[in-house]
Amino acid sequence: xSAYLRMRDLIVAGRLAPGAPLIETELSLRLGxxxxxxxxxxxxxxxxxFVSPSRAGTMLRAIVAPLTADDMREIFLMVGAFExxxxxxxxxxxxxxxxxxxxxxxxxxxxxxxxxxxRPPDIVRAHDLHVRFHRAYTTAAAGPRLLSELxxxxxxxxxxxxxxxxxxxxxxxEAAREHSVLVDAIRAGDLDGAERAVTLNWRGSAERYGQxxxxxxxxxxx
Numbered sequence: 001x002s003a004y005l006r007m008r009d010l011i012v013a014g015r016l017a018p019g020a021p022l023i024e025t026e027l028s029l030r031l032g033x034x035x036x037x038x039x040x041x042x043x044x045x046x047x048x049x050f051v052s053p054s055r056a057g058t059m060l061r062a063i064v065a066p067l068t069a070d071d072m073r074e075i076f077l078m079v080g081a082f083e084x085x086x087x088x089x090x091x092x093x094x095x096x097x098x099x100x101x102x103x104x105x106x107x108x109x110x111x112x113x114x115x116x117x118x119r120p121p122d123i124v125r126a127h128d129l130h131v132r133f134h135r136a137y138t139t140a141a142a143g144p145r146l147l148s149e150l151x152x153x154x155x156x157x158x159x160x161x162x163x164x165x166x167x168x169x170x171x172x173x174e175a176a177r178e179h180s181v182l183v184d185a186i187r188a189g190d191l192d193g194a195e196r197a198v199t200l201n202w203r204g205s206a207e208r209y210g211q212x213x214x215x216x217x218x219x220x221x222x
């Protein structure tokens with residue numbers, strides 16, 4: 001796996017915490033590579049929004065991008081815009097593929113409801129199922145250009161979900177209803193309905209997570 005993907009995975013998983021300084025020599029030792037691929041990875045990660053510049057006295061240094069309410073809303077709305085296009089394409093698949101996809105999504109949605117309804121809620125499993133639910137229709141229908149955009153944005157949304165999901169588990173019923181509307185639209189071949197369902201789902205998520213970030217506080221934004 002490339003230095004870029006390994007560093008991105010560490011950031012998304014929270015093993016490189018929001019606001020943490022990113023020092024090339026330390027990262028080289030951690031990853032077992034030279035500073036050249038680390039430097040290239042940091043540049044790419046900064047372009048994509050996973051890394052931010054931070055001033056320390058007169059010097060600029062790289063840090064893991066903080067988790068902030070404003071960034072979260074922008075990321076969620078952007079993911080919603082791209083995923084809604086993928087959902088429209090999924091609803092336009094030929095009937096056999098569309099029905100198979102809807103069946104897979106329905107099973108994932110049911111498993112997600114079970115994981116969130118268990119006592120205590122299985123947050124790790126619920127998060128994994130949520131990611132798989134959204135990946136199901138994007139990978140089934142999106143072309144290479146759309147997938148490349150989502151490959152950058154979806155992991156950024158996942159950073160917020162990993163940190164704050166446990167605080168919104170009580171709102172999973174609302175998200176489940178939104179998922180059900182999407183599954184029905186894809187099963188029926190309703191292009192407009194599928195596109196609208198994803199847009200509303202991510203807007204709702206932005207509101208739900210926005211409230212939690214406000215209450216629990218931003219991470220790494222000092």
